Amino acid sequence: xxxxxxxxxxxxxxxxxxxxxxxxxxxxxxxxxxxxxxxxxxxxxxxxxxxxxxxxxxxxxxxxxxxxxxxxxxxxxxxxxxxxxxxxxxxxxxxxxxxxxxxxxxxxxxxxxxxxxxxxxxxxxxxxxxxxxxxxxxxxxxxxxxxxxxxxxxxxxxxxxxxxxxxxxxxxxxxxxxxxxxxxxxxxxxxxxxxxxxxxxxxxxxxxxxxxxxxxxxxxxxxxxxxxxxxxxxxxxxxxxxxxxxxxxxxxxxxxxxxxxxxxxxxxxxxxxxxxxxxxxxxxxxxxxxxxxxxxx
Amino acid sequence: xxxxxxxxxxxxxxxxxxxxxxxxxxxxxxxxxxxxxxxxxxxxxxxxxxxxxxxxxxxxxxxxxxxxxxxxxxxxxxxxxxxxxxxxxxxxxxxxxxxxxxxxxxxxxxxxxxxxxxxxxxxxxxxxxxxxxxxxxxxxxxxxxxxxxxxxxxxxxxxxxxxxxxxxxxxxxxxxxxxxxxxxxxxxxxxxxxxxxxxxxxxxxxxxxxxxxxxxxxxxxxxxxxxxxxxxxxxxxxxxxxxxxxxxxxxxxxxxxxxxxxxxxxxxxxxxxxxxxxxxxxxxxxxxxxxxxxxxxxxxxxxxxxxxxxxxxxxxxxxxxxxxxxxxxxxxxxxxxxxxxxxxxxxxxxxxxxxxxxxxxxxxxxxxxxxxxxxxxxxxxxxxxxxxxxxxxxxxxxxxxxxxxxxxxxxxxxxxxxxxxxxxxxxxxxxxxxxxxxxxxxxxxxxxxxxxxxxxxxxxxxx
Numbered sequence: 033x034x035x036x037x038x039x040x041x042x043x044x045x046x047x048x049x050x051x052x053x054x055x056x057x058x059x060x061x062x063x064x065x066x067x068x069x070x071x072x073x074x075x076x077x078x079x080x081x082x083x084x085x086x087x088x089x090x091x092x093x094x095x096x097x098x099x100x101x102x103x104x105x106x107x108x109x110x111x112x113x114x115x116x117x118x119x120x121x122x123x124x125x126x127x128x129x130x131x132x133x134x135x136x137x138x139x140x141x142x143x144x145x146x147x148x149x150x151x152x153x154x155x156x157x158x159x160x161x162x163x164x165x166x167x168x169x170x171x172x173x174x175x176x177x178x179x180x181x182x183x184x185x186x187x188x189x190x191x192x193x194x195x196x197x198x199x200x201x202x203x204x205x206x207x208x209x210x211x212x213x214x215x216x217x218x219x220x221x222x223x224x225x226x227x228x229x230x231x232x233x234x235x236x237x238x239x240x241x242x243x244x245x246x247x248x249x250x251x252x253x254x255x256x257x258x259x260x261x262x263x264x265x266x267x268x269x270x271x272x273x274x275x276x277x278x279x280x281x282x283x284x285x286x287x288x289x290x291x292x293x294x295x296x297x298x299x300x301x302x303x304x305x306x307x308x309x310x311x312x313x314x315x316x317x318x319x320x321x322x323x324x325x326x327x328x329x
Numbered sequence: 330x331x332x333x334x335x336x337x338x339x340x341x342x343x344x345x346x347x348x349x350x351x352x353x354x355x356x357x358x359x360x361x362x363x364x365x366x367x368x369x370x371x372x373x374x375x376x377x378x379x380x381x382x383x384x385x386x387x388x389x390x391x392x393x394x395x396x397x398x399x400x401x402x403x404x405x406x407x408x409x410x411x412x413x414x415x416x417x418x419x420x421x422x423x424x425x426x427x428x429x430x431x432x433x434x435x436x437x438x439x440x441x442x443x444x445x446x447x448x449x450x451x452x453x454x455x456x457x458x459x460x461x462x463x464x465x466x467x468x469x470x471x472x473x474x475x476x477x478x479x480x481x482x483x484x485x486x487x488x489x490x491x492x493x494x495x496x497x498x499x500x501x502x503x504x505x506x507x508x509x510x511x512x513x514x515x516x517x518x519x520x521x522x523x524x525x526x527x528x529x530x531x532x533x534x535x536x537x538x539x540x541x542x543x544x545x546x547x548x549x550x551x552x553x554x555x556x557x558x559x560x561x562x563x564x565x566x567x568x569x570x571x572x573x574x575x576x577x578x579x580x581x582x583x584x585x586x587x588x589x590x591x592x593x594x595x596x597x598x599x600x601x602x603x604x605x606x607x608x609x610x611x612x613x614x615x616x617x618x619x620x621x622x623x624x625x626x627x628x629x630x631x632x633x634x635x636x637x638x639x640x641x642x643x644x645x646x647x648x649x650x651x652x653x654x655x656x657x658x659x660x661x662x663x664x665x666x667x668x669x670x671x672x673x674x675x676x677x678x679x680x681x682x683x684x685x686x687x688x689x690x691x692x693x694x695x696x697x698x699x700x701x702x703x704x705x706x707x708x709x710x711x712x713x714x715x716x717x718x719x720x721x722x723x724x725x726x727x728x729x730x731x732x733x734x735x736x737x738x739x740x741x742x743x744x745x746x747x748x749x750x751x752x753x754x755x756x757x758x759x760x761x762x763x764x765x766x767x768x769x770x771x772x773x774x775x776x777x778x779x780x781x782x783x784x785x786x787x788x789x790x791x792x
Contacts, residue, residue: 036744037751038361045737069423069430070719071726078716080431081438085697085708088442092449099453163456163685169678171456171685172639195687197452198694207453207687291431324755 043316050312054305061298067291076290083290087283093199094276097269100197100207104269107165108262110158111214111255114222117155118252121148121226125245128233135236142233149226153178153186156215156222168210169193175211176223184230186223188216199272205265214258220251333782337775339387343768346373346388350761353393357749365533367397367747369525395525397747402532403546405743406539408736410597413540415729417602421489422610422722428481429715437478437621438711440471445697448690451677455687456639461672468647472665475622479662482615489607490581496541496600497572497584503538504555504569507531511552512567543597559594561586581607610721614714615662621702621710622665623658628701629693636676636689644676644689645669 036042060066070077127133128141156166156176167175167190175190192212196204215222225247232240350371360366374391427433447467451460510531517524531553538544538555544563547554551566562570563586572591574582583592584600592608595601626648633644649666669675678686702710 034745034750036741036748037753038744038748041737041740041744045733068432070426070715071423071722072719074716074719074723077429077431077719078712081712081715082708084431084438085442088439088446089449089697092446096449096453099450103453161454161457163454167685168683169455169686170683171454172683191683193683193686195452195455195685196691197687198449198691201698324752328755328759 039319043319046312047309047316050305050309054302054309057298057301057305060293061295061302064293064295064298065291066293073291079290080287083283083287087280087287089201090276090280090283094273094280096197097199097273097276100199100205101266101269103160103165103207104262104266106158106160107209108259108266110155110165111259111262114152114155114215115252115255115259117148117151118222118248118255121145121229122245122248122252124148124233125229125241125248128229129238129242129245131238138233138236142230145226145230145233149184149186149223149230152215152222152226156186156211164190165208166190166211166214168208168212169195176215184227186216186227188212199269200276203272205268206261209258209261214255217254217258220247220254222251222255225251333775333779337772340768340771340775342376342387342389344765344772346371346390347761347765347768349390349393351758351765354754354757354761358751358754360529361749361751363529363533365529365531365536366749367395367525367529367532368749369393369395393523393525395528395747397528397532398743401739401743401746402535405736405739406535407543407597408732408739409536409539410543410601412729412732412736413599414597414602414605415725415732417599418606418610418725419722419729421485421492421602421606422718422725425481425485425611425614426718426722428478429718431715435470435474435477437471437474438708438715440467440474441707441711443467444471445694448694451675452687452690452694454685455677455690456684458672461639461675461677464675465667465669465672468669469667472648472667475618475662475665479615479618479622482611482618483663486581486607486611486615489603489611492603493582493584493600493607494574496598496603497574497582500538500541500600501569501571503534503541504564504571507534507538507553507555508564508567508569510534511564515552515566539598541598542595542600557586557591557594558596559586559589559591561589561591579612610718614718616659617703617710617714617717618662619658619660621662621707621714623661624702625696625707626661626665628696628699632689632692632696633676635680635692637678637680637682637686638676639673639678639684641678641681641684642674643680645674647675 059068067073067076067080124141124145128138133141153176157174158165163171164173164175165171167173170190173189175188176186177189179185179187188211190211192210194210195207197207198204225244228247229241229244232244350373353369353371357368371393372391374389376387376389428436429438430436431438433439444464444467447460447464451457451464454460510527513527514524514531517527535546535553543558545556545558545560547556549566554565555563557563563572564570570587573585575585577583577592583590584595584604585591592604595604630646630648633647636644638644646668649664649668675690677690678684679688682688697708698706700706705713
């Protein structure tokens with residue numbers, strides 16, 4: 033059997049192959065990735081698209097949780113101040129109702145109550161980043177404004193809608209509590225209670241002062257009930273963030289198995305490819321060093 | 330006496346035969362690296378004896394034969410066509426592939442994720458102007474990713490189109506040369522001369538041609554006849570029929586042979602590869618991308634126009650109405666643009682909702698999980714495209730490697746028949762050198778004998 037005397041094509045093909053192997057192994061080692069373009073592993077790259085999308089969503093959910101927590105904490109600490117000043121008003125009501133005070137004293141208490149009322153108005157119109165947080169979704173303008181036709185009356189100009197924000201796939205939380213469920217709820221309108229205390233103090237009517245004091249107490253209860261929303265939501269956000277960070281680790285792990293090269297494996301592959309290449313080159317250099325011509329004299 | 334002169338003429342014939350054999354060896358060695366060259370072998374034959382003198386028959390050079398296997402060459406040419414097609418497809422799509430890599434910055438995939446993230450961020454504080462601006466920026470990045478990817482695809486198509494035109498003219502020049510070689514072979518054969526050189530030349534030309542296009546061959550009295558896979562003539566005898574180019578409806582060049590559009594029937598060679606990448610892979614990607622852009626923009630615009638912007642005005646289209654002819658998505662990707670003039674125009678609120686309402690945003694965000702692009706979610710649609718391009722290229726690569734191995738195998742087989750071996754030629758040289766020397770020795774011997782004969786009368790006057 034005659035063999036092909038022209039071995040260069042075979043040799044070139046082998047040299048190319050060993051060089052390609054070495055380049056691939058080196059690339060896998062230096063980039064840390066087994067897959068560098070879609071044709072390296074089409075299925076893995078296609079999966080990377082959806083995993084990247086999940087990762088981006090998780091990042092955004094985490095960021096959303098953080099900003100929501102800031103807003104909710106602002107609202108909660110505002111309500112904490114609201115409760116503090118209402119308790120002061122409650123104390124003032126008890127003082128005014130015990131019947132030992134003269135009208136002058138009652139009037140000065142009334143003045144303090146009026147101050148509390150103004151403070152309350154300002155707290156109810158608290159804004160975060162320029163947007164009113166107790167206005168429902170009408171965050172563009174102050175939700176509580178003094179009624180021009182009835183002196184001392186405060187009207188609610190916001191709406192009673194709640195935004196829900198996505199914090200996970202198919203998981204949403206309410207992002208706000210409208211003022212109508214806090215300050216001006218039917219079970220205890222804060223402004224009306226304060227106003228009735230103010231009027232009762234001015235008129236020196238001990239029964240009315242006591243009644244107003246009761247209204248303020250129930251308003252405190254109502255606000256404390258509302259505050260549960262903030263605590264619960266913040267807790268939910270915090271535990272969801274823990275889940276999200278775990279989920280991100282899982283996704284990153286999965287992405288690693290999809291496209292990453294194992295450093296130990298990659299190092300071995302480089303060594304193997306190098307060895308194979310050296311052997312091929314050495315063999316190629318040795319091939320056909322002699323021919324019959326060398327022996328013909 | 331007649332015996333000696335016969336011996337002399339036989340020896341001279343032997344000298345000539347050995348010289349000719351050495352000429353062939355020289356030619357073989359000289360052409361050992363010439364493409365298309367098949368090693369030649371001198372075929373010696375006992376010459377017809379003159380008269381009844383059976384003792385002295387000389388040698389004749391019957392023929393100088395090129396050792397080639399025509400069937401094997403056909404197989405090699407078709408393997409070459411296949412190999413070039415696959416490697417051309419593999420090489421021509423790499424630019425497009427990189428736009429779909431998960432590490433590519435500003436890809437449709439990453440800008441799509443960013444767009445939805447920006448909507449998510451805005452949903453926390455829907456009236457926030459800087460977050461609204463972020464949404465517009467993300468939307469404009471997404472639009473520019475669509476335009477960029479569409480441009481990469483279209484650029485690649487046009488580059489391939491130039492290659493198609495170039496290939497056509499290369500093929501035409503090869504066809505001319507093959508026709509010339511064809512007529513050289515035919516006329517040599519008719520005159521009873523050797524056509525070996527012309528055949529070597531034609532074989533090299535056919536091998537080049539098979540790298541460019543697939544073709545069929547038929548042996549005829551006028552030499553080899555070449556036709557396209559479609560059956561239209563390329564070379565008949567000494568006449569070459571050129572291929573021509575003509576623009577099609579998409580502004581790309583189709584290939585015509587004898588007035589017939591053969592673009593779709595070219596299935597091999599680099600021309601086949603250019604056409605396959607240009608008209609199948611890239612064309613279908615461009616269509617998919619246009620449909621993606623069109624349906625996505627439409628879905629976003631629909632939600633946008635069902636809500637209210639920050640001023641309570643009815644929302645308007647977020648993306649420019651795709652610049653397309655009715656009923657077709659063509660051109661949607663390359664013309665995608667953000668239509669809103671300012672961040673306040675994002676319709677975050679439900680129809681008639683307050684400025685801080687986010688319920689329409691929730692609907693926009695929901696689009697990420699809705700089957701709005703050809704029955705898939707936007708992310709899945711993009712993921713499918715990534716798979717499709719990656720898979721096409723890796724298949725082309727696998728095919729190229731496989732057909733290269735087949736080609737190498739066949740070429741080895743061809744080499745074992747037609748390749749010039751230095752060892753073999755050296756041995757032959759030695760052989761013919763010896764027979765030349767021997768014949769020359771016989772001539773000197775006969776010369777001596779004849780001299781002796783002529784001298785007989787001089788030295789022996791009594792004879």
